[in-house]
Amino acid sequence: QLPSQFGTVIAHLGGAGDPFFFDFPGLLASRDVTAGMPVNSDDGSRLGYVVLVYDANTFYDRVRSTLLKLAVATVPALILLIPLGWVWGDRMAKPLLRLTAAMGRIGKEHPEKVGAGITAQGNDEIGQLEQQFRAMLAELAQKQALEREVVVSERLAAVGQVAAGIAHEINNPLGGMLNAIDTLNTHGEPDAQTRKTLGLLERGLAQIRATVGALLFEARLDSPAMSLSDWQDLKLLIAPQIQAKQAAFHWEIELDEAVALPAHLVRQLVLNLLLNAVKAVEVGGRVDCLVAINGLGLQISVSNTGQHISGVAMEHLFEPFGSVAIAEGRRSYSLGLWVSYQIATQLGGTISVDSAPGRTCFAVLLPVTSP
DSSP: OOOHHHHHHHHHHHSSSOSOEEEOOOTTOOSOEEEEEEEEOTTSOEEEEEEEEEOHHHHHHHHHHHHHHHHHHHHHHHHHHHHHHHHHHHHHHHHHHHHHHHHHHBTTBOHHHHGGGOOOOSSSHHHHHHHHHHHHHHHHHHHHHHHHHHHHHHHHHHHHHHHHHHHHHHHHHHHHHHHHHHHHHHHSOOOHHHHHHHHHHHHHHHHHHHHHHHHOOOOOTTOOEEOHHHHHHHHHHHHHHHHHTTOEEEEEEEOSSOEEEEHHHHHHHHHHHHHHHHHHSOTTOEEEEEEEEETTEEEEEEEEEEOOOOHHHHTTTTSTTEEEEETTEEEEEETHHHHHHHHHHHTTOEEEEEEETEEEEEEEEEOOOOO
16 A cells, blocks of 8 residues: 555565665656665564655755755845956956057057056056056156167267368358359350350259258357348248249248347248248148247247158158158158258257148247347
């Protein structure tokens, strides 16, 4: 009259098999868990069997109850800990990844560009590491700038000494030849072919004189202050060449009085920048010249439309007889930009260039002393 599972256990134990029986149907089965073993007397005769039946429903209820308790206890904790862990890991990993990427770019890009994404927030270990990294980049940028300045200064000093010496030697005989041509044109009676030849010689010598004049930029103590009439002279000098390019010319001088700066140096600096702008502007383009006084000094801005200057050429832009690559070949800047740089430096100022597709702007800042 016992349930069938008892008979299954006894039938197994009655044979010559294992003296212990255990049946676990698995977590998804519906039958009960059973176990059993025979009971023998001292002389080895069998007295009977011990059979244990564990109700499956009770077992699975306890398993489900345990799993539910574990879920209730762990799932909220996981829901809370996983986002916290992700945020914390992200906060730890992202700065380190940025630093790793930035270190790989050192030597390939400018230090300021490398450190653009390093924020250096906080005073924890990572924040201190970022601060030290930015400090290292700043020192590296300063070192590179000093090295470039030393190289450029040595090169320009050598070129300047040679050029100035040559210019002084050429200037006197050059003036004599131009005077001779002028005398021949005025008092002689040359024929048409001779006049044409003399005109060709005069233009060539005038170009040589302009180049030599660009080399003679040393300051003179007796130079007058830059007056409003000097600015007007510059406009009159450059206007015909801009008109030859059929370019628009915007001229804005926001000055009410003379500026306490050597007139011949400022005139030459601005004229060089304007000539450079005329050379670079396309036909029908635009040239702008803006001059104003602010708290920092005299600000001069000369800009033009047309082909822009590439980033690589910027490093050699103010070197003598430099040239830059453009879409249609190479554009030479001769001595004008180098002389402009020397004048700005000699007057304690700065000169910079900002070039983007379609527009290039040269900006000069010259400190103004008391009149």
